[in-house]
Amino acid sequence: MADVFRKMGSMAINGIWQLGFIARFFWLILVYSGQSFTRIHLTLRELYFSGVMSLLIILVSGLFVGLVLGLQGYETLQRYGASDSLGTLVALSLVRELGPVVAGLLFASRAGSAVTAEIGLMKVTEQLKAMDMMAVSPIARVVAPRFWGGVISMPLLAALFSAMGVFGGWLIGVVVIGVDDGAFWAQMQDAVDFRYDVLNGVIKSAVFGVAVALIAVFEGYDCVPTAEGVSRAITRTVVSSALAILALDFVMTSFMFRG
Amino acid sequence: MSEPLVRLENVRFAYGERAILRGISLSIPRGKVVAIMGGSGCGKTTLLRLIGGQERAVGGRVTVDGQDVAKLGRDALYALRRRMGMLFQFGALFTDMSVFDNVAFPLREHTDLPAELINDLVMMKLHAVGLRGAAKLMPGELSGGMARRVALARTIALDPMLLMYDEPFTGLDPISLGVIGQLIRRLNDALGASSVIVTHDIQESLQIVDYIYFISEGRVVAEGTPDEIRNSADPFVSQFVHAQADGPVPFHYPAGDYATALVGGAG
Ligand SMILES: Nc1ncnc2c1ncn2[C@@H]1O[C@H](COP(=O)(O)OP(=O)(O)OP(=O)(O)O)[C@@H](O)[C@H]1O
Numbered sequence: 001m002a003d004v005f006r007k008m009g010s011m012a013i014n015g016i017w018q019l020g021f022i023a024r025f026f027w028l029i030l031v032y033s034g035q036s037f038t039r040i041h042l043t044l045r046e047l048y049f050s051g052v053m054s055l056l057i058i059l060v061s062g063l064f065v066g067l068v069l070g071l072q073g074y075e076t077l078q079r080y081g082a083s084d085s086l087g088t089l090v091a092l093s094l095v096r097e098l099g100p101v102v103a104g105l106l107f108a109s110r111a112g113s114a115v116t117a118e119i120g121l122m123k124v125t126e127q128l129k130a131m132d133m134m135a136v137s138p139i140a141r142v143v144a145p146r147f148w149g150g151v152i153s154m155p156l157l158a159a160l161f162s163a164m165g166v167f168g169g170w171l172i173g174v175v176v177i178g179v180d181d182g183a184f185w186a187q188m189q190d191a192v193d194f195r196y197d198v199l200n201g202v203i204k205s206a207v208f209g210v211a212v213a214l215i216a217v218f219e220g221y222d223c224v225p226t227a228e229g230v231s232r233a234i235t236r237t238v239v240s241s242a243l244a245i246l247a248l249d250f251v252m253t254s255f256m257f258r259g
Numbered sequence: 260m261s262e263p264l265v266r267l268e269n270v271r272f273a274y275g276e277r278a279i280l281r282g283i284s285l286s287i288p289r290g291k292v293v294a295i296m297g298g299s300g301c302g303k304t305t306l307l308r309l310i311g312g313q314e315r316a317v318g319g320r321v322t323v324d325g326q327d328v329a330k331l332g333r334d335a336l337y338a339l340r341r342r343m344g345m346l347f348q349f350g351a352l353f354t355d356m357s358v359f360d361n362v363a364f365p366l367r368e369h370t371d372l373p374a375e376l377i378n379d380l381v382m383m384k385l386h387a388v389g390l391r392g393a394a395k396l397m398p399g400e401l402s403g404g405m406a407r408r409v410a411l412a413r414t415i416a417l418d419p420m421l422l423m424y425d426e427p428f429t430g431l432d433p434i435s436l437g438v439i440g441q442l443i444r445r446l447n448d449a450l451g452a453s454s455v456i457v458t459h460d461i462q463e464s465l466q467i468v469d470y471i472y473f474i475s476e477g478r479v480v481a482e483g484t485p486d487e488i489r490n491s492a493d494p495f496v497s498q499f500v501h502a503q504a505d506g507p508v509p510f511h512y513p514a515g516d517y518a519t520a521l522v523g524g525a526g
């Protein structure tokens with residue numbers, strides 16, 4: 001029995017240490033972020049690798065999620081004779097929840113894992129040490145641009161995901177099933193509030209962007225410099241990002257949408 | 260005789276519990292090329308890390324150009340490192356950049372030189388290591404020896420005052436080996452720099468260096484000029500010079516009894 005408590009206690013202490021490390025690391029990234037903007041090509045390159053390279057999976061997934069939402073939404077709404085509200089249902093679910101959350105999960109597995117792997121391998125091959133020895137800070141030169149690349153691309157990807165989803169819902173509802181086109185868009189415009197729904201969605205996706213980007217660069221930088229260490233770090237990036245996104249989503253939703 | 264550029268006084272260092280260096284004193288005089296030799300795993304790379312300030316000694320003092328490395332703050336340490344060049348044992352080329360960009364990296368980070376001038380400087384450095392034609396290749400497309408020569412070109416890009424080479428000769432064919440050896444010597448003399456070479460290649464070192472230190476079990480066990488080394492009767496030195504497996508330098512990492520390990524399992 002005492003053993004169990006001891007284990008739990010040491011896990012808690014470890015967790016707090018880890019949080020402390022991440023917080024300190026976050027602070028360092030902010031301190032060394034100057035170059036990410038004065039030498040913008042460094043960040044643009046990462047924006048390309050994190051953002052542009054994730055476009056395809058985000059767009060395709062958004063479309064499919066929208067198609068399913070259209071089907072399921074219509075199926076339920078028409079029982080109550082409310083199939084004209086399909087546009088509202090699709091748009092609100094996407095903008096408030098599915099857009100930021102699903103795009104965040106996809107982003108973590110597509111871009112976050114790649115960032116962790118890249119930084120981790122640079123550590124294994126002593127590139128970070130060599131850079132440090134050349135009096136170039138690896139945090140300023142390698143970590144910060146990747147962090148900002150992730151932070152900037154995440155809200156944009158979430159927005160594209162939502163847009164694609166709405167298009168998918170429209171495709172199924174209006175084109176395939178035959179819901180009234182005018183009603184679909186008009187009800188949507190009436191029901192979706194810019195500040196309440198869209199802005200809150202954007203805030204969510206921005207927070208997820210910071211969380212995923214921070215976890216990804218931290219895990220890479222902190223990994224044990226071996227092949228096994230890197231592979232563990234990648235796994236941790238995907239798992240921790242997913243948990244962070246879902247937990248943060250719950251917290252933010254409970255503050256943002258209380259009816 | 261002026262103050263040496265680098266001076267280690269009774270330096271001790273340990274990774275966790277394992278003592279690696281147990282009181283090393285040596286100095287690298289200005290303008291000289293010094294070789295450090297010792298068995299694999301005896302702490303040569305660690306020694307270079309201590310000089311570069313990447314590790315801090317547990318005891319003793321490391322001074323470079325009169326400054327105590329362990330006491331420097333980040334900015335002062337970075338200012339000092341700009342005047343140092345370190346060739347890493349495994350090259351450590353940036354794999355996301357071409358050979359050209361790798362060599363240009365320190366120039367671009369630390370100077371505001373125009374692109375044409377950087378181009379000329381990079382080409383000169385690459386020419387010196389015989390790889391001007393490889394400028395456009397990516398590190399993945401190089402052989403081990405080529406990668407090391409590119410790393411060498413990058414190390415010397417900023418014409419540093421202190422050059423540290425961690426095993427520059429490994430993986431080189433005899434021709435490149437001779438050329439690189441001469442290059443290290445000429446660079447040192449042309450720049451008025453000082454150099455440390457960590458190497459196992461005693462024959463090559465005897466030809467190009469001014470002074471040699473032998474390290475074993477965390478201490479300096481022998482030292483001398485190449486002439487003194489050639490004529491030395493010291494068992495350490497002759498084991499190295501004549502490449503004998505048996506002698507005072509242990510070939511084996513510390514371990515238990517061999518027979519027990521074979522019969523009874525490692526535990
Ligand atoms: N990060 C580390 N953590 C723990 N021990 C280490 C670490 N790096 C090196 N060591 C140990 O320190 C000792 C010295 O390592 P070092 O790399 O300095 O050896 P070396 O003299 O350069 O050897 P080689 O000639 O094979 O390159 C080795 O025995 C190694 O096991």
Ligand SMILES: [Mg+2]
Nearest residue numbers: 303304348425
């Ligand atoms: Mg070594």
